[in-house]
Amino acid sequence: MLLIESSRGDGLFYCLSPLLLFTVPGIPGQDRQQSRIYMDFDFEYFGLLFLGGLTRGSIYALIALGYTMVYGIIGLINFAHGEIYMIGAFTGLIIASVLTMAGFPTLAVAILAGMAAIVYSCAYGVTMERIAYKPLRNAPRLSALISAIGMSLFLQNYVLLAQTSDFLPFPSLIPDFEFWEPYAHILTSPELVIIITTVVVMILLTLLIQFTKIGKAMRATSQDKMMAALLGINVDRVISVTFIVGSATAAIGGILIASHIGQINFYMGFIAGIKAFVAAVLGGIGSIPGAVLGALVLGWTESFFTGYISSDYEDVFAFLFLVVILIFRPSGILGRSETKKV
């Protein structure tokens, strides 16, 4: 209950109240998982769902970062961000397959494919910004958003036409670690890698934004573009860097999730993008710690929802969650509320 009394309490309460529901003992989960039952409440099942939610949330966080950074700098919902993530996964798959056939060792394949995916995602992100968003920087918000939707549609169908509409099997780039064997029944090695990578990326990103010159420039630009330009910051370059960083994290998320789930198709970016957007809004769009927090909350709630209630309505739930957040706390958990001045 401490959460409720804090200054940000009401928002947190709204967001976490669905979680409180799940902690009520006696909701059955036992029939799915035959294991020890402590006092009517299956802790092992709960733990599995918790870790599953953590993995899910980590992936959402990696994608949500791109949304939230771009929004923080140019105030645009980059609708095509999910497509960047999809292109990252596709590039990773293609390069990995070619290298495997050429006889490279697994580790080299994983590293090279990962790097290629990141490079290409960044390249697509920057090009997209130059073509679809830069000419519209002073246009009404609606125009840029429509342009972003167009870009999303274009990239999806570009991959569909150039590659395939079928699901492609994705090779597991992450090996099962031997030292992790004893714990593998709780958390598989790929899941472990996902969580660790997310943490590392978050730390690097925080360092980048807090302590480097370009990070300082980014913060300045997000506060006031005009003033930043007057102080000699190259705003165009800052925006490009933002797109690069956002695309890189999305690509990392794309490869990790693809090698975890094991298949990809051209449509994977859309739903993931929407969910990451929900996460970004939940945490307070424009705020980086907010995006991570929002992603984790969304990951857990989804995981518990599907684990305890129903998996049919998983996507409905994410959308409902978004609507409810926006109604009760449009600025998110950590976001500043924006007052419009005349």
Next chain:
Amino acid sequence: MTAKDEIKKSFLASIWFMFLTFPIMVIRVNTVTDTVEWRWYNMALVGIGAFLLSMLWRYLLKRQADGSKKEKTQGPGRVQQLLQKKEFFLPGIILLGCFTLLFPHVFSMYQTNIMISALIYVMLGLGLNIVIGLAGLLDLGYVAFFAVGAYSYALLNFHYGLVFWIALPLGGLLAALFGILLGYPVLRLRGDYLAIVTLGFGEIIRLVLQNWNDFSFGPSGIANIPKPGLPGMDLSLQGSTIFIFYIIVALVIFTIFVINRLENSRIGRAWIAMKDDEIACQAMGINKAKTKLRAFALGAMWAGMGGVVFAAKTTFINPASFTIWESVIILCTVVLGGMGSIAGVMSGALLLILLPEYLRDFGQFRMITFGTVLVLMMVFRPGGMIENVRKTYKFEKK
């Protein structure tokens, strides 16, 4: 800038795009047989294409920048001028009327069916035009109202045997009700949040229709929806198609009439004012909540009626017809035609729906073209093909 610089720039762009499209356009991996197909000809195509397009792109951007420097020419564009002249307008309308009346008798059933779909989209476009073009609210879940209309006819007919003529206004009303239901919670949201929430709403409706088997028969959909008829009328398949054609033509004319009247009414002007500046609009004493809700409800109503006609035309509906991309296509018709302009939206819808039908060979490129159209229109001609001209008053010194 010299020609040499231009060529150098375009050359760099072409190299960049060749690099960019390399893994996805050139390599295709067959994961079953473990073979790689190298499609180098694609790379050559991309290189040449990017070279020429980047030239064109910079030329157009430059022309646009020059254009905005010049004094903007006020007043209606060429098409509007043509429409306003009586000597063109009246014969034009009569010709168009004769053409539509004779259309199903002159052309084949296939053509008539395509025309019916196109006219349904015209109606949807005009409805969405109220929400986007007039009120400035970006609604990405518009297809949900279309689904509400279609399912309300299908289900009411299935359970209670309601006929088309009762379902038509009922479908419109139900959709309007859903419009208010959606509009109410999102009243406080700003433009871009609104887009995402409406998108979410559209997906919720589709997912519910898909998963709630007892109510909507799930993904298998509802079949054998009766076509409309009149008492004492026994229509063949061809006859009923022609009948639907006339119904949708009448509905489109009705829509145009209503929207035309709405545009210049008190509500219409309130919408336009709200689109420009919400705060100033409220300061002028316009109730923001009511105005927005009216826009949602009136916009949704046309989608609902369009949905009823759609269900009657296809006699089979399932949730797959109501995906988010359908909303995007409708948005595309509005954007291409010109937000806020009736003639623009109509020509946009006809163009976007009819062209892919007749260019069947390019059918697979349909969606990618729509995406390109959205981006290009926003960059080069945000007003659309036929730009909406606002009433302006000029003060002239004597």
